Amino acid sequence: MSPEPTPSQTVGPFFHDALLDRDRSELVSPDHPEAMKIEGAVYDGAGEVVPDAMVEIWQANRAGRYNHPADDREDLSFDESFLGFGRSGTDAGGRFSFLTVKPGRVPGPHGQLQAPHVMVSVFARGLLKRLVTRIYFPDEEEANAVDPVLSSIEDQELRRTLIARDERGALRFDIHLQGDKQTAFFEF
């Protein structure tokens, strides 16, 4: 018989020493030629910033390959040092940021390719389980238009929340936990 899963509980307000004891927000070195900043802020349903959240990202490398044994596409270039994982706490202004590279396209359902995207988990006091969303890229209009996940979202407003915007050379991706501007979240 399969064992039953352990339920999720909130990360609470006091995780910083354990989970953010070192900076894991830079997935690549600042002098990487393709380095790209992703930044944003987390807001609650009243529009107030959330200063005690933690955002984690998971992504493929430039070639669209994940640094994980389940991704065995050996024809794609691979760099062991690019883990594809990052963690950022939010500051007093609710802000988080990552330095990374834009991921390549990865396979989706039924042999379709997915548009480049970054997987995101949000943890915070008041979140009894993580929220999961995705960051898509504004310069990928064609790929975004046929992306199987994006196109499954019929509410255009909600769909648009997943596409970051260019802002002064960085990508801006705000996360609204609740309300009219709520970010699209996935069932997990």
Added chain:
Amino acid sequence: MAQRKGEEAAGYRRKDDPPYLYPGYVATRLRAPNKPLIILPRTLSDITGPVYGRGAVGELDDDLTRQHSGEPLGERIIVRGRVLDGDGRPVRNSLVEIWQANAAGRYTHEGDRHPAPLDPNFSGAGRCLTDGEGRYRFVTVKPGAYPWKNHDNAWRPAHIHFSLFGPAFRSRLITQMYFPGDPLFEYDPIYQSVRDEKARQRMISTFDLETTQPEWALGYRFDIVLEGRDATPMENHR
């Protein structure tokens, strides 16, 4: 709902997790999403996940009683268990991160205003990797209960926070381990937010005489199961 397409993910949802909105836990009221969640088809993006933690674990990280010059005050305990996937297989070489209050119920965190003493010999953060059988083990002190401002006379039952990765993005879990017989369970909205009684009990460690070491420390066992049972087996994970 239009959003509920994604046929491949059907049946995945972790049914025993708490809801996002649980009004008794006041902080959920402005942080729970209010639009329907979108079903995500299972793809390489979430059946992979960070292979993370090797090199991040220091020698004494699994012993929270030896991170300072002296020993912390409190009841010394050993917490051990196994991390399993939804099919009961061990999750090997995977990072486990924990954090907790000290024996007086106080976190070292600057945001903790509970007027209980800090312990200069206790920081309350630990980490380790599971072994080849999915086992982990920490030495620490039993955390105290502490008050919080959720409602009048609100106290959290003693708990240790656990953060786990498992083999994939899908299996990421943050939870809390409780201690058996805590009288605060029935008053705690965070514990009670898990609606199924049997599921709640899976967050409670068991006292274990076998783990207990004579003249030294009490032992508790806490096994953790990641992912739901509908998880697609991953053939390639290490």
